[in-house]
Amino acid sequence: MALSPSLNLRQSQSLVMTPQLLQSIRLLQLTHVELEQFIAGEIERNPLLAREDGEGSETPAREDAAAPNTAEAMAERLDSSLENVFPDDPGTRETIGPDLSAQWRSASGNGLASGGDWNLEAVAAAPVTLREHVREQIAFSFEAPAELLLALELAEGLDEAGYLTADMGEIATRTGADLELLERVLLTCQTFDPAGLFARSLAECLALQLKARNRLDPAMEVLVANLDLLAKRDFHALKQLCGVDEEDLIEMLGEIRALDPKPGTAFTTEPADPVVPDVTVRPAADGGWAVELNQDALPRVLVDQTYFATVSARAGKEDKAFLTDCLQSANWLARSLDQRAKTILKVASEIVRQQDAFLLHGVRHLRPLKLRTVAEAIGMHESTVSRVAANKYMMTPRGLFELRYFFTAALAAADGGEAHSAEAVRERIRRLIEAEDAGNVLSDDAIMDILHEDGIDVARRTVAKYREGMNIPSSVQRRREKKALAGIGA
Structure with a gap:
């Protein structure tokens, strides 16, 4: 058979992962906080997007779309001439004065005095960090410049829990200080409040707190030195080592439990993000369950078609192409958010149907459930159900649960x-x-x-x-x- 070149025309179908499809998949698995951050970024980049704050909200009017941007028009709108800002006519001042006074009374009445948006009592002070708290005590504890610098070096070696992670020998070598002097500075720093700071181990942290309470007797020193036996619950060996009976040992264990193994975490300033349920489940009037999307966890966006039509009518070729891309991106985002909400509702409704006994009687009646079972029931792919179940929460009469909680082995x-x-x-x-x-x-x-x-x-x-x-x-x-x-x- 002779080999010769030839041209063939074929038709085939394949799934192409477009950027829009990849973004839709990513949207599906985002948490509520991540989704809010993503939408905020899209609104900042896309002039055609606006957030819908509630039911019946409309696209905000854009006054700058039709208003001319000439210097005269801007000056007329701003009305910021020097005569208006700094009037010289006493009569003018008399006219302006009462208006400003009324505005001030309005502001104070609405916020400063009566708890409105400008309530000074509602303004929280910046939280004090661990290093700031330690530096304040260092300033009052050391007078010699050398000791003050060494204490500041030690403070830089604290971790979030308040432990000293820096190597003492390395600090002494870097600063050229005597190791004995550095040890004396450390002993002073270990007396700072809260007790337990600047410890180099858990045992030392607990010992510092017991010493501050005047409870570091010989028996307690032995107990702190044998925390491995305490972790193993080997109380018989601890009684022999400490030389105490059961009653004394129980009292010592109670004192150990009252200590703080991480004293520095009291100054942690990172706020914990509250968990917002994506779906709520409540008993329905017909004896079943009503599954609803939580509107607070369901961000909605609006596409400003009016602004697009107004600006594109007088825009150049490049600007019109940019606006067209923005319109397509805005429409895609609105559709993707709507599809995301529908998918979450479908998956949650099927989970509620499968786990009806759990909602009625508790965790002992939780049924084994697989992702494939839910996917086949709602006609979706198993990977889609897996993305929906990740980091999504359901508020039920039994409490708040992650959707993955309902998928368990059999x-x-x-x-x-x-x-x-x-x-x-x-x-x-x-x-x-x-x-x-x-x-x-x-x-x-x-x-x-x-x-x-x-x-x-x-x-x-x-x-x-x-x-x-x-x-x-x-x-x-x-x-x-x-x-x-x-x-x-x-």
């Missing part, structure tokens, strides 16, 4: 019945452990047997994995702690 039933949710099994394990007493601490095998009696087919290693995932210690450690707290000898 554990087989011992009697061959309906499978159990892994989250429901974890809750069952947690309640069994909370009901323990010092004389009846359940091992992982005992918990497994109880779950088998309840019809849950679960292995002992699965029980141990769920227990460790909830940060619950082993039965040996729990028994030691409960005996110590109950005053029973180990």
